[in-house]
Amino acid sequence: MSKLFGSIEAGGTKFVCAVGNEAFMILESTTFPTEEPVKTLQQAVDFFKQFGSSLVSIAIGSFGPIDIDEASETYGLVTTTPKPHWANFDLIGFLKAQLDLPMYFTTDVNSSAYGEQLLEPSLKSLVYFTIGTGIGAGAIQDGEFIGGISHAEMGHMFVKRHPDDLDFAGVCPYHGDCLEGVAAGPSLEARTGIRGENIELESNVWDIQAYYIAQAAVSTTLTLRPEKIIFGGGVMAQEHMMARVRKQFAELLNDYVTVPELTDYLQVPSIANNASATVGNFALAKRVYEK
Ligand SMILES: Nc1ncnc2c1ncn2[C@@H]1O[C@H](COP(=O)(O)OP(=O)(O)OP(=O)(O)O)[C@@H](O)[C@H]1O
Numbered sequence: 467m468s469k470l471f472g473s474i475e476a477g478g479t480k481f482v483c484a485v486g487n488e489a490f491m492i493l494e495s496t497t498f499p500t501e502e503p504v505k506t507l508q509q510a511v512d513f514f515k516q517f518g519s520s521l522v523s524i525a526i527g528s529f530g531p532i533d534i535d536e537a538s539e540t541y542g543l544v545t546t547t548p549k550p551h552w553a554n555f556d557l558i559g560f561l562k563a564q565l566d567l568p569m570y571f572t573t574d575v576n577s578s579a580y581g582e583q584l585l586e587p588s589l590k591s592l593v594y595f596t597i598g599t600g601i602g603a604g605a606i607q608d609g610e611f612i613g614g615i616s617h618a619e620m621g622h623m624f625v626k627r628h629p630d631d632l633d634f635a636g637v638c639p640y641h642g643d644c645l646e647g648v649a650a651g652p653s654l655e656a657r658t659g660i661r662g663e664n665i666e667l668e669s670n671v672w673d674i675q676a677y678y679i680a681q682a683a684v685s686t687t688l689t690l691r692p693e694k695i696i697f698g699g700g701v702m703a704q705e706h707m708m709a710r711v712r713k714q715f716a717e718l719l720n721d722y723v724t725v726p727e728l729t730d731y732l733q734v735p736s737i738a739n740n741a742s743a744t745v746g747n748f749a750l751a752k753r754v755y756e757k
């Protein structure tokens with residue numbers, strides 16, 4: 467019987483569980499809201515149990531911060547999230563108690579970065595940002611995720627303020643006006659009272675938003691010098707955003723270092739339907755199965 471790989475994209479708003487084949491094609495998937503951890507994870511377990519022994523491994527790309535250090539006593543836990551009930555919850559422990567399979571645990575954005583890199587194996591380095599309810603980024607260098615004592619947390623990098631945005635305090639519960647605090651979806655609503663989906667194109671909030679995202683791209687460029695930076699997430703689904711970000715990026719970088727053509731260098735995901743993390747998870751599940 468052919469092998470199946472499992473994927474959990476554990477988002478702050480919703481969970482997407484899927485199984486895929488050895489070509490990393492999605493065969494079945496299910497989506498449900500992220501509620502309290504036991505209820506939510508039990509739904510994931512029940513989904514995977516249907517596939518019996520065909521399912522050989524699972525990769526989990528999670529919202530964070532999470533403990534991904536296998537040598538740590540708190541490996542597999544969601545750590546300091548402000549999300550009610552989830553702080554210090556043993557996510558991997560819960561899954562392992564009911565599914566005796568090899569598991570790979572990483573951030574949702576690392577999973578997405580891994581998925582995108584599969585499509586462009588010639589790239590040795592790549593960074594994937596998601597700009598949604600929160601902001602996170604995953605980075606690959608020579609086929610491995612970057613990180614020291616834990617995974618990167620680039621979504622909370624500090625940015626300089628847009629001159630027309632100085633009155634806005636930002637909405638990050640930890641830092642106020644870090645990148646996530648001023649550029650994730652909820653900041654659009656906090657400034658305007660209108661959800662991002664419904665703000666008109668003429669609003670100057672888009673240029674403010676693009677200014678911060680462009681700064682993230684500049685800081686990432688200067689820190690890691692990756693071959694490509696990809697921007698996914700609900701906010702970047704607006705087609706005008708990439709053009710605004712590229713324009714402000716060029717002004718901010720001011721030709722200090724050379725980068726590839728901006729239409730190649732700063733891009734939206736190549737994998738359609740927000741499936742970058744799922745595809746990446748299949749590949750990571752395969753990797754942990756073969757280890
Ligand atoms: N087209 C859009 N334009 C601007 N903002 C949007 C758009 N679509 C969604 N948003 C905003 O982005 C946020 C939701 O982001 P997204 O759709 O990427 O979900 P998500 O953050 O990936 O969910 P999860 O936390 O479960 O991963 C909300 O704040 C929403 O208002």
Ligand SMILES: [Zn+2]
Pocket residue numbers: 621622638639640641642644645646647
């Ligand atoms: Zn922050």
